C-alpha cells in the first residue's frame with residue numbers, strides 16, 4: 001500500500017503549492033506534516049525494497065529445499081509398476097524443470113504472491129492517479145508520454161544477454177546429495193531401490209545433507225538465477241534517454257504555447273513518477289498472469305504426487321517374528337502363477353507351479369526370454385502375479401508386510417545398476433542400517449572380489465563411478481584463450497563441454513569389474529549378524545566373470561549361504577547345476593522339468609538336450 005499512500009502525499013504537496021500560489025498564503029504546519037509523511041513513505045518504501053530482496057532470497061532457499069525434499073520423497077515411495085506407468089512418469093517429469101527440481105512450484109508460489117501484491121498496488125494507485133490527472137491540464141498527454149520508456153524497457157527484458165560462467169564442484173556432501181536425488185528419480189535404479197527397501201534411507205540422508213549444506217544445497221543453475229543479476233545493456237541507456245522525452249516535449253510546448261502549460265510545473269514530476277510506477281505494475285501483472293494458472297496447477301500436481309497409489313499393496317502379516325527360523329531359509333511355493341508385465345501383451349510366465357524346500361539351492365535354467373528373471377522379480381514382490389499365488393513359508397506373499405519381506409531377501413539382478421554415489425556407499429547401501437560401516441564395506445568388497453579393482457582407482461572407495469548431473473563441471477562462454485580455471489582444464493562452449501565432462505567421470509571399469517562391485521553390495525546385505533536374510537536370489541551373477549573368478553565366487557557363495565535358501569538363474573552348466581538340490585528348466589514361460597542334475601539328465605528331455613549342447617563343445 002505504501003506507493004499509493006506516497007502518491008497521495010505527493011498530490012497533497014502539489015495542492016498546497018497550487019493553493020499557496022492562488023491565495024499567496026501558506027499553512028506551514030500542514031506543509032511540514034505532509035512533507036514528513038511523504039518522506040516517511042519514501043523511506044519505508046526503500047526499506048521494504050531492501051528487506052524484500054533479502055527475505056525473498058532466504059525464502060527462496062527454504063521453499064526450494066522443502067519442495068526438493070518433497071519430490072525426492074514422492075519418488076522414493078513408488079514401486080516398480082507404478083513408477084513405470086507412463087501417466088505417473090509424465091506427472092513426475094513435470095517437476096524436473098530446466099531450473100532444477102522445484103522451479104515450477106516455487107515460481108508458482110512467488111508468482112501468486114507477486115501478482116496479488118501488484119493487483120493491490122494497481123488498484124490503489126489507479127484511484128489516486130485518476131484524481132491527480134483530473135486536476136491537471138494536459139495531464140493525460142504527459143501520462144501517455146511517460147509510459148513509452150517503460151514499455152521500451154520491458155519489451156527488451158527477454159532479449160538474450162550472453163554471459164560467461166563456470167562451476168566446479170568439489171564439496172563431497174553436495175555431490176552425494178545430488179547423487180541420492182538422481183538415484184531416487186532415475187528409472188534404471190528403481191528395481192534395486194524397491195527390492196532393497198532403500199527409499200526411507202535415501203530420503204533421510206537427502207534431508208540431512210540438505211540441512212548440512214543449508215543455502216549451498218541449491219544447484220548451480222538455481223544459485224546463478226538467485227544471485228547473479230543481468231547486467232544493464234544498451235536497453236537501459238535507451239530507457240534513460242526516453243524517460244527524458246516528456247520533459248523535453250513540455251519544454252517545447254512552454255516555448256510555443258505558454259497558455260497551455262499545466263498550472264504547476266511541479267506536478268509534472270509527480271505525474272511522471274506515478275504513471276511510471278502504475279505502468280510497471282500493469283505490465284508485471286500482465287506477465288505474471290500469463291503463467292500464474294499454469295504455475296498454480298503445477299503446485300497442485302506436486303502435492304498430487306503423494307496421492308499416487310502404489311500398485312503393489314502392502315500386507316499386514318509380519319514376517320520377521322521368528323528371525324531364528326529365517327536363518328534356516330525360506331520355503332517357496334509358486335501355485336499356478338501366470339504373469340504379464342503391466343504394459344505387455346504376452347505372458348512372461350504361464351501357469352507355473354513349483355516348490356522349493358527351506359534351505360535348498362535351486363537353479364533355474366532356460367533359454368533367453370523364458371522367464372527366469374521374472375520369477376526372481378515376483379519373489380522380491382517387485383510385481384504381483386496376474387493369476388495364481390506365491391507362498392513364502394506357507395504365507396501368501398501378498399499378505400506380508402513389504403518392509404519385512406524385503407529385509408528377509410537379498411537379491412542381485414541381472415541388469416544391476418551403479419548408483420551415482422561413491423563406491424563405498426554403493427556397497428554400503430546393500431545394508432542401509434550399516435551404510436557407513438567401513439569394516440563391513442571392506443569385507444563385502446573382499447567377498448565380492450572387488451578389493452583389487454577398487455584399490456587401483458586413484459580415489460579408492462571414494463571414487464564416483466558416475467557423477468550426479470548437478471555436480472558436473474560447467475564452463476560456458478569463457479574466453480577462448482583461457483585454458484584453466486580453478487586448476488581444472490577448461491573445455492569451452494556450453495553443452496559440448498558438459499558432455500565431455502560426463503565422459504571424464506567414466507572410470508572405465510570393465511563389465512566383470514562392475515559385476516564384482518554389484519556382488520559386493522549383495523554380500524554387504526548378508527554380513528551383519530543381525531540381518532534377517534533367509535533367501536538369496538542371484539540372476540546370472542557370473543555372466544561377466546572369468547572362469548577363475550566364477551569358481552571363487554561360487555565357493556564363497558556356498559560358504560555364505562549356510563542353510564539359507566538360494567535361487568540362481570543361469571544359462572551355464574557346471575559348478576552350479578552340479579551342486580543344486582533342485583533344477584527348474586523353463587521354456588516358453590512354462591516350467592517343463594524339475595529335479596536334480598542327474599534326474600533331469602536321465603529324463604533325456606529339454607534340460608538334457610541343453611546340457612549336451614554345452615558339454616559336446618568339450619568332448
Ligand SMILES: Nc1ncnc2c1ncn2[C@@H]1O[C@H](COP(=O)(O)OP(=O)(O)OP(=O)(O)O)[C@@H](O)[C@H]1O
Pocket residue numbers: 341342343344347348366367368369370371372373374375414569
Ligand atoms: N519390464 C518388462 N516389460 C515387458 N516385458 C518384459 C519386461 N521384462 C521382461 N519382459 C519379457 O518377459 C519375458 C521373460 O523375460 P525374463 O527377463 O524373465 O527372461 P529370462 O529368462 O530371464 O531371459 P534372459 O535369459 O535373457 O535373462 C521376455 O519375453 C521379456 O521380453
